Amino acid sequence: MGRRSEYTVFNGDDEERCWQVETLSDGVYRVWTPDGRSLTVDAYSPGEKILNLLCEGRSVDVGYAELEAGLQVHVGGESHRVQVLNERERRMLAAGAASAAGKGPELTSPMAGKVVKIVAEQGAAVTAGDPLVVVEAMKMENDLKAHRDGVVATIGVAEGQAVEIGDVLVTIEDDPA
Numbered sequence: 001m002g003r004r005s006e007y008t009v010f011n012g013d014d015e016e017r018c019w020q021v022e023t024l025s026d027g028v029y030r031v032w033t034p035d036g037r038s039l040t041v042d043a044y045s046p047g048e049k050i051l052n053l054l055c056e057g058r059s060v061d062v063g064y065a066e067l068e069a070g071l072q073v074h075v076g077g078e079s080h081r082v083q084v085l086n087e088r089e090r091r092m093l094a095a096g097a098a099s100a101a102g103k104g105p106e107l108t109s110p111m112a113g114k115v116v117k118i119v120a121e122q123g124a125a126v127t128a129g130d131p132l133v134v135v136e137a138m139k140m141e142n143d144l145k146a147h148r149d150g151v152v153a154t155i156g157v158a159e160g161q162a163v164e165i166g167d168v169l170v171t172i173e174d175d176p177a
Helices: 087-094
Strands: 004-010 016-025 028-032 038-047 050-055 058-067 070-075 078-086 106-108 113-118 131-137 140-145 150-155 168-173
Touching (some): 004 087, 078 087, 131 168
Antiparallel strands (some): 004 016, 016 028, 028 038, 050 058, 058 070, 113 131, 150 168
């Protein structure tokens, strides 16, 4: 049996639901619903952004479109806007990482952990989303990315250093060019 992964799904009303998924074999999954029911799901993708699901003997066709913040999912003639976060993304959101965007020059650690790699170089131009630092927390490596465009002004940590939530990792200043 595979490892169980947890996904948090927010619907259009920001209602949060937790789903767990375990891969049983290629394309076959055990899914635990938010109310604790266990389902076996066989998934097949016949084309781009289309899924055919066989769930407990019932066939379900799902179409989806990627949006800037989430997915637009089409099931059974209905359309739903959702955002799906894996375990790491959920922890980052809970730790306030999502609120770093646009809040000044400092990229702060959203978690306690250990710096395992520094990708950024002082003086380098970066674009929002570029990887800067890798922090290990709870045996998982987390790529922390630039929250804005600019130039790396300072790197406030070293590889192997322990960090706490809120520690300044990198400072990104506006590009003078």
